[in-house]
Structures are given as C-alpha cells and as structure tokens.
Amino acid sequence: MHRSxxxxxxxxxxxxxxxxxxxxxxxxxxxxxGSDTMVILGxxxxxxxxxAHPGQIIQVTGGGSGTGIAxxxxxxxxxxxxxxxMKADEQQQIAAKHGQPPFEQVVARDGLTIYVSEQCPVNEMxxxxxxxxYSGRVRDWKDLGGPAAPIIAxxxxxxxxxxxxxxxxxxxxxxxxxxxQTLPGTAAVVNAVTQDARGIGYGGxxxxxxxxxxxxxxxxxxxxxxxxxxxxxxxxxxxxxxxxFYTRTTPTGDAKAFIDFxxxxxxxxxxLDVGYFPIP
Amino acid sequence: xxxxxxGIDATRHRRMQLWRERFIEFALRSSALFAVVGLxxxxxxxxxxxxxxxxxxxxxxxxxxxxxxxxxLWQPVGDVPKYxxxxxxxxxxxxxVVAMVFATPLAVxxxxxxxxxxxxxxxEAIKPVIEILAGIPSVVMGFFALxxxxxxxxxxxxxxxxxxxxNAGIALGLGVIPTIYTVAEDALRAVPRSYREASLGLGxxxxxxxWHVALPAASxxxxxxxxxxxxxxxxxxMIVLMASGNAAIISGDPFDSVRTLSASIAAELAEVVVGSxxxxxxxxxxxxLFTITFIINxxxxxxxxxxxxxxAGA
Numbered sequence: 001m002h003r004s005x006x007x008x009x010x011x012x013x014x015x016x017x018x019x020x021x022x023x024x025x026x027x028x029x030x031x032x033x034g035s036d037t038m039v040i041l042g043x044x045x046x047x048x049x050x051x052a053h054p055g056q057i058i059q060v061t062g063g064g065s066g067t068g069i070a071x072x073x074x075x076x077x078x079x080x081x082x083x084x085x086m087k088a089d090e091q092q093q094i095a096a097k098h099g100q101p102p103f104e105q106v107v108a109r110d111g112l113t114i115y116v117s118e119q120c121p122v123n124e125m126x127x128x129x130x131x132x133x134y135s136g137r138v139r140d141w142k143d144l145g146g147p148a149a150p151i152i153a154x155x156x157x158x159x160x161x162x163x164x165x166x167x168x169x170x171x172x173x174x175x176x177x178x179x180x181q182t183l184p185g186t187a188a189v190v191n192a193v194t195q196d197a198r199g200i201g202y203g204g205x206x207x208x209x210x211x212x213x214x215x216x217x218x219x220x221x222x223x224x225x226x227x228x229x230x231x232x233x234x235x236x237x238x239x240x241x242x243x244x245f246y247t248r249t250t251p252t253g254d255a256k257a258f259i260d261f262x263x264x265x266x267x268x269x270x271x272l273d274v275g276y277f278p279i280p
Numbered sequence: 281x282x283x284x285x286x287g288i289d290a291t292r293h294r295r296m297q298l299w300r301e302r303f304i305e306f307a308l309r310s311s312a313l314f315a316v317v318g319l320x321x322x323x324x325x326x327x328x329x330x331x332x333x334x335x336x337x338x339x340x341x342x343x344x345x346x347x348x349x350x351x352x353l354w355q356p357v358g359d360v361p362k363y364x365x366x367x368x369x370x371x372x373x374x375x376x377v378v379a380m381v382f383a384t385p386l387a388v389x390x391x392x393x394x395x396x397x398x399x400x401x402x403x404e405a406i407k408p409v410i411e412i413l414a415g416i417p418s419v420v421m422g423f424f425a426l427x428x429x430x431x432x433x434x435x436x437x438x439x440x441x442x443x444x445x446x447n448a449g450i451a452l453g454l455g456v457i458p459t460i461y462t463v464a465e466d467a468l469r470a471v472p473r474s475y476r477e478a479s480l481g482l483g484x485x486x487x488x489x490x491w492h493v494a495l496p497a498a499s500x501x502x503x504x505x506x507x508x509x510x511x512x513x514x515x516x517x518m519i520v521l522m523a524s525g526n527a528a529i530i531s532g533d534p535f536d537s538v539r540t541l542s543a544s545i546a547a548e549l550a551e552v553v554v555g556s557x558x559x560x561x562x563x564x565x566x567x568x569l570f571t572i573t574f575i576i577n578x579x580x581x582x583x584x585x586x587x588x589x590x591x592a593g594a
Contacts, residue, residue, distance in 0.1 A: 070550070093553075150440050152440070157526070158357040158547070158548060159547065167357075167358065173358070173359055175353065175355045175362070176355065178352070178353055178354075178367070178527060178529045179529045179536070180527055181441075181443060182526040182547070183443075183525070183526065191427060192426070192442065195430065195431055195442060196442050199442075
C-alpha cells in the first residue's frame, strides 16, 4: 500500500518535472542579470514586452552590476544590466573568452540620488559635503545647517555598480569611512533611511519612496538641483549617469528584438514610469 | 521430482534475499561514502582557493597574512585595496557573544521547563512551536530585524546607530534558540526517572530537583547543545548581513555597527574576479570560519566525553 502510493508520487513528480522541461524548450527565453538599481526597470520592460509577445520569456534577476558582468563573462546570462561602464579588464576577459569585445548600449539614464529622512531639515548639499560625510570628515548634522545630531551614513555593498559609481564620482576614488554602514540592495538603504531620522543614503532615483531627495550643488555658489527629466537631460544635475545593457556579441534574434523594444518610444515611456530618465 | 521443488524454491529465495541484503548494504555504504567524500572535496576546494594568500608571491603583494593585521581597514575594492581582517574578527566575536548571552539562558530554561515542569499536553504544544522558529528562513529573520526589531531596540536603548551588534545578536539568538533548546531538552529527558524520584523522595522541591539534580545530570548534553548553538551562530550569514549594518570598525561598543566574516563572504564573493587576490582572501576567510567552527565542534565532543566519564565515575 505504502510502496504503491510512493510510486504514484514519484511518477507524478517525474512527469511534472519533464513537463516543465518540455515547456522550457518550447518557449524562448532571454535572461537579464546584473544591477540591483535596474532590476525594477528590467522587470517592467519584461512584463510589457511579454504581454505583447506571447511565448517569449524574459527572465530578470539582480545581484549587482559586478555579478551581472561576471555572469556575462561566464556565459550564464544573455544580457547584463549594469549601472556602471565595464572596466577595461572586464572587456578584455570577454574578448579573450568570446572572441570580440562586448556590445554596449545605453538604455536609460539615472540621477544618483542622495536620500535623507523626511524629518531631516537639511534640503541642499554640495558634492563636497556629501564626500565629507562619506569619507568621515563631517560627522554631525549641525555642520550642514541641521540640529546637533550624529550623521548615520548608509552605503551599498561593494558588488554594486552604484557603490563603484559613488566611489569614483563622489569620493573621487577615495575610501569610505570605516563606520559607514553597508546594506545589501538599494531597497534596504531606503528602508533604513525611512526608519532613521539621522540617516543618509544614496541610490537610484526610482527607489526614492518615503525619503527626501537632497538637492545637489556642484559648488556652494550654484543653486541646488534635484534629479528630474529636465535637469538630467541638460546635464545640470551633477550625478546623472547612464544605465547600460551589455551582450557578449552584437545582439541578434530574440535579444535584439527585446533591446530594440527597450529603446523604442514605448520602452522609453516605461523608463519614465519606473522613475528613471529616457535617453536623449 | 515434485518433492524436491520446495527445497529449490527455498534456496533460490534465500539467494535472492542475500543479493538484496548485499545491494542494500552497498547502497547505504556508498551514500555514506558520497557524503564524506563530498565534504572532503569541499574542504579541499576552500583551502585550495585560499592557498595563494599563503604561497603565491603575486597575491601576497596585495594580500598576505601579516597584511591582514597591519591595517584596521576593510576596503577590498578600490585603487589600493585594504584587507584588514581585525574588524571582521572583532565584529564576529561581538555578535556571537550577544547572541549566546541572549539565547543560552532562554533556551536552557525553556528546555528545563518543558522537560521538568510542563504537562505532556503543554510540552507537545511548546516543542513544535520552538522548532518552527528553526524553520523560519534566516532572510526573513534578518528582514524582521532590519525593519522592526531595530526600531524597537533603538527606542528602548536610545542608541545612536540603529543597526548594531545588539540588534543583529538578538536576531541571531532567535535563530540559535531552537538548536540549543532541542538538544538540551532531549538531554534532560534522557535523565533517568529514578534520579528525580529519589530527589523528590528526599523532600526536595520540584525546582530544587530540576536545578540541582536533572540539570547537572544532563550537563554533558546541555553543554553540547550550547556549543552546537555557538557553532551555528559563528557561521550564520543572512541575519547578520541584513541586521548588523556591516560597517567594518574595531570597537568594543555593542551598540556600534559590526561586519562579520560570514557576511563579508556573502556580500562580496558574487562580484570578485575568480583567482584575484580579493577572491583568495574571501576563501581564506571561509577557511578561517571553517577552522573556528571545526574547533568548536571538536571541543564539544571532547567536553561531552569528559563530562560523561566524570559522571559515570562519580
């Protein structure tokens, strides 16, 4: 009795697994992997595209730009989403392994946003002040015109393209202060800042829900600018950055069709809906 | 002829049975072997990937064992990478101490209650509930600590840093309680009834019996339970990754943010270029973590054995 029931279960399981496998073969799959900043954008693109193209599956996963680039090098993803440009040594690895340098396409633009709690009275900062906070030279809100309270700085883990961009463009290659906290994912940074009146964080503009965006100034004399379609298009927002797709070779077939969709007016409308900015 | 048939059948049947026995034994032996070989291969792999830190000149220019202690900074990504592991060791130690201080009394007292005082019905209710705690994915526990627990603790303690060693330690303690509780409870239940009857018969109260008779008699098992919990706490990753803030600083204050060995590996390993110094260093941390838990486990074994001998001798 028991054995026969077990056999029925086992047979059912094998059947189910083989059906899933057959289904996988019948459908066409394109995989996207990489930047956590771009996960929500990639997912929305995938949903819109799949609704219009039945039978086409677009799989989107995050993990960080570095993770996506490693996956592209190792051949485990079709398209890599990255919030930073690929480094020369990474390009060389692709060329060495796959015979030609990777194909690069800017698919959207992002304003790297500095978040603070909605209770925080500070509205504006210069890039230099942000650098001072993250490198540990400024540790109290009173130095920024706020009340006397320690600044709690949140950062991303070092596998993130946002981390790399911030380190290069805000810290100018310098080190983060040791007591800057690092959290896995922009969503975790935003969560922490919403809960912490003394907190400050950074990340993609699209995640800025329940937090206040700081208006950034290139230097003390210029007016503060918040990220917006206009300020990013005309370059007045100091931390505008491109978001990339990378593929191992010039895209063809399903991947090309999907990338073309992302660049089309409809795809760029999705970019705006999600909270990023279209490419000019 | 007809008379011989039953005999032939019996022999054939016995032979079949013999083959079946042999097959089962073979299957069991190979699964045991598979587990042991698999484990050994993993250990070899971890140590082999960590080896460049000790033996490769090229890697050592960037990361070497003396270098790990020469800088107080853990900044592995950048133009000049800095691999100071002291803050990670301090961080791991702090979180684990908080977790054990929180979890050990709770888990051992809970085990004492359910084995000595609870009625069978209450015990049948408590045990599964605590064991369900072990089934909560550690990511969920970590997220709870990040969003909810951290805010409660900050309101209570008024700490400056919201995500700190105490927050991560308590969340980690919640994860460790089921391990300690289950093993300790089994040890307490294995104490012979006659011990308790003798104690109660001499006029001791139930509490005196539990505390002075049952607990000491089960101390080997309870000690092993605590050490198993400790080994788990040292290696646990997701809870501390989410709840501790992950700032690599050297400080004795339990209300500062901490970064642990396991969280560093989890956060960074996905990104590193295979074979780079950073990659080797992360595997070195893995080997270090493995060595620490291995020592704890061996210590648990030795401890239990000694205690058992002493109790048997007494």
